[in-house]
């Protein structure tokens with residue numbers, strides 16, 4: 001079977017590394033035949049890697065959407081705030097679309113995009129990659145197997161490494177909620193999606209959270225706006241940018257954080273980007289307002305109560321999960337790839353070790369692309385979610401932000417109608 005031909009819209013980090021990377025590793029599955037990217041160097045980098053001729057290289061999605069379809073479908077890996085305009089244009093131009101999460105930064109836009117895809121009869125696949133990650137598939141297998149009995153209580157933690165938090169949510173793309181949307185959407189729409197996948201519909205939620213660490217008065221010494229301008233606390237600050245990024249680069253030159261900085265993947269290139277770009281800014285002197293920790297308490301159907309914690313001060317990246325049921329307890333540690341199972345009847349325990357898949361998100365990126373390609377070829381059996389289901393968990397994220405801001409608990413039933421009516 002020939003590969004599915006795709007147009008890439010947005011050749012940044014995700015476009016180049018996750019989706020482009022998949023096509024290069026699996027030329028039998030997918031081939032990018034067009035690229036849309038306003039940044040000349042990024043566009044050229046992607047076009048060179050995928051041998052895309054000049055007449056199929058475009059500066060903006062309007063250029064692609066205004067001509068007859070190129071390829072079978074489009075992958076939209078633009079930043080969140082342009083998802084609405086770009087996706088509506090691609091759908092109208094006849095493309096099935098794999099759209100990066102979050103669907104869009106506001107509830108109204110999310111609803112509009114999903115309804116537009118349904119009205120046009122187009123496939124819209126949202127990149128909820130963790131449904132394809134072997135680790136979370138294994139967690140779910142244990143829950144649906146019934147081995148834990150009836151689920152009683154769940155602790156779900158999204159632990160973001162301190163440097164990743166500073167990179168994305170203080171200095172980077174998702175630091176400012178007016179531009180990017182609330183934290184539960186930008187970081188935890190995956191977690192909310194997994195919770196719905198595991199436990200079904202959510203009935204109510206409440207939330208607390210705030211920004212306490214990355215604020216101007218968190219330190220009481222005078223510091224420059226940039227780490228590279230002679231900071232007096234560089235030796236004791238964990239967020240001193242040259243140390244953070246050069247360490248990442250030396251450990252893994254393909255780190256997403258390094259790629260976000262600059263296309264010049266050398267130590268000189270990184271230092272230049274830190275002296276001039278957003279990632280060299282002092283974490284106490286940015287324009288961030290995203291919370292740095294948040295808890296959400298959720299009531300699911302059948303009385304399953306869940307506490308979801310997001311925090312950005314972790315030593316290591318990765319979710320930790322505890323699920324207690326009438327028949328047993330499950331303890332999962334994503335960074336170690338371990339799932340411990342304790343049986344209440346026998347008192348016995350066993351540990352499952354789950355191998356990470358190839359590529360980003362523990363293999364989730366690969367699984368998602370494979371399912372999308374299969375769906376374009378007519379086989380939708382591997383698709384583990386729909387845009388409509390993704391909308392459900394996205395609306396929970398907005399409801400959680402409403403709950404955090406108001407201090408009140410929010411009923412999920414009727415929330416979509418409230419959004420549609422607003």
Ligand SMILES: NC(=O)c1ccc[n+]([C@@H]2O[C@H](COP(=O)([O-])OP(=O)(O)OC[C@H]3O[C@@H](n4cnc5c(N)ncnc54)[C@H](O)[C@@H]3O)[C@@H](O)[C@H]2O)c1
Nearest residue numbers: 010011012013014036037060061077078079080100101127
């Ligand atoms: N699935 C996941 O777990 C996951 C992880 C990280 C990021 N994301 C999402 O992926 C998306 C991309 O994130 P990223 O980190 O790659 O961002 P990025 O900024 O590196 O890439 C976005 C690219 O879109 C380009 N762009 C801007 N305007 C455009 C236009 N008019 N036409 C075409 N391209 C345009 C930008 O120049 C940039 O290169 C975001 O929605 C983000 O939230 C998802």
